[in-house]
Amino acid sequence: MDRLNDRVTTGLLTAALYIIAFMYLFPILWLFLSSLKPGSELFSYPLKILPQNPTLENYQYAWSTMEFIQYFINTLMVTITTTGLTILASSTCGYALAKYRYKWLSAFFICILATTMLPTEVIMSSSFTVILNLGLYNSFAGLIIPSINTATGIFMFRQYFMTVPDDIIESARIDGAGEGRIFFRLMLPLAKPIVITLAIFSFQWRWNDYIWPLIVLSDPDKYTVQVALRSIVGAENIDWVLLLSASVISLLPMILLFIVFQRYIMNANATSGIKG
Structure with missing residues (x-):
């Protein structure tokens, strides 16, 4: 029974x-x-x-009508640069929070986690004001800089580094290794699974990002893929053939990314909640 x-x-x-x-x-x-x-x-x-x-003529029509190569180059440049800087910033911050013993670090970590409770749209107005005052409007730097720090990445690295025994770090210090060498030659290679996982999700976040590039960019030559797709939608009419086929083309890099790194993506989805 x-x-x-x-x-x-x-x-x-x-x-x-x-x-x-x-x-x-x-x-x-x-x-x-x-x-x-x-x-x-x-x-x-x-x-x-x-x-x-x-x-398949719809795809030929979309490729010849839109400057996909330029949009892909723009998006890849922003995505890859942001992903690399995100990994560097998150790993160094996570390492400091996990292994340095200062009372104020605990309060700082709580403040970082508190940012996950705020929707991204809440801070867009203030972020845009800062970007505008710094003269970064309509530039790739204006897209990249605000997206570098992510509470999710810092949390992932902190939790991982806390599982690494302090004896390993102390042994390296006794051998004369500096803090920079300990981090880049010892700790960061140990965190390879987290590096790969965060790189995958950061790539997805930045590739699919729409609202922030739409606000920051005004030059069509600097459009990312998602903003370029939005430009297809006119005020009075929409070229549905172009929009549908162009949307499928824009999905291809993400599909390829999923196929190549499927094992890491599934593992990360099963073990953590992700917010970009």
């Missing part, structure tokens, strides 16, 4: 899992299939999921 109940429970949970997975995947599937439809099929009634006359 118990085995029967276990099988029924397992079957119900599995069915629920498939249903939830389908609910998440269906909009993406609809987006992809719609991008293969000619413009005349997009709003035909009744609506059909599968395209009757699938075509």
